[in-house]
Amino acid sequence: MPSSPPRSRPVRILLVEDHDMVAEAICLALERSPALEIVGRAASLASARVEARRYEPDLVLMDRRLPDGDGVSAIAEMKALVPDARVLILAGEGSASVAVRVAEAGGAGLILKASGLSELEDAVRRVAAGEVVFSQDLLGDVLGRLTGRAPRPGAKLTPRERETLDLLGEGLTTADISGRLGVALNTGRNHVQRVLEKLGARSQLEAVTIARREGLLQ
Template sequence: MSSSTTHSRPVRVLVVEDHDMVAEAICLALQRSPGLEIVGRSATVATALSDAGRYKPDVVLMDRRLPDGDGISAIAALEALVPDARVLILAGEGNASIAARVAEAGGAGLILKASGLDELEDAVRRVAAGEVVVSRSLLGGVLDQLTGRTPVPGAKLTPREREALDLLGEGLTTTEISDRLGVALNTGRNHVQRVLEKLGARSQLEAVTIARREGLIK
């Protein structure tokens, strides 16, 4: 196929969204946009796979949460069916971790539903052209995650939580930590639990290990 033929053909888009009003608004906006063509509309992962095989879209604009599954988990199956298709995930909410998960799954990007229709149209065009697109509000965090420049665990600990972490590092129990901090046992437990949550640890020992690895305690 010549490059002129490739560029003259509209970008074929399959919209996968289970909320009728949202799907209708997206389809209307994209259909009115020059050079974009809606070839199908699906409401589940199963129908998306069936429709993708039938319509061979260039771009699959796919809701992250669908009645029968997760849109991100379906990326591999969609691309196996239609190798040339690029999957752009549409999400009601998102963060850098979700966007990085999309990229790791082979997706073409993540766009938030709160984005304007202009940004959505632009994202579809850029994805069709081979780019990876992420909503502007998430871009910085995604780059940090994908390049390994993640925020240091513990950077968001409060001064009191840092004290609790230091005491965990000394091998103190929750009761002893509460006594040293001069707080009630329940308050001490809460401080310790928040430390574990913020460090992504499942136990006090793991929290100490992570903190030592990251230089938060000696």
């Protein structure tokens, strides 16, 4: 393929990050390159909307968790405000479900905060060049989910496990769930554990959060 023509100006970046120290470190790392320029900073989604309209950046580097909302849920809005901008999500932790949400919303990728600043710079450059960038350990799951080759979370839950999930969604404890199901406490614990495993959750709260996001709970 022919290479893209060189840019006549730096990639203009809007950084949306509510932690000052993290934001400062990112700015210092990215602005070492003359090809990258931080044109605006925001610490909330409300501020990001204002800055996006003001600067019309080429790329929005946005934290997943912000004081007034979820960065992934805001991807579509950012792209509506600045149609030509690409959105790269920065996350403290990642999962296949979150990465798929980014892709489905039209995001250009997800990079973890645990990655080095050089990796972040590389990801920003690649996204600005038109690539889609996800961590290698998430990429296979993202492709599988988007092509329908991998099941969505909850697809393999048995009827009893779905019932257990519904009870978790009601806020019941494992003991309460066991009572409602009419099973021994150890059996109830096993049902809950299998639900967590199949949803890829590390806690009951996270399982409920994933289930709501995936439409498994009302």
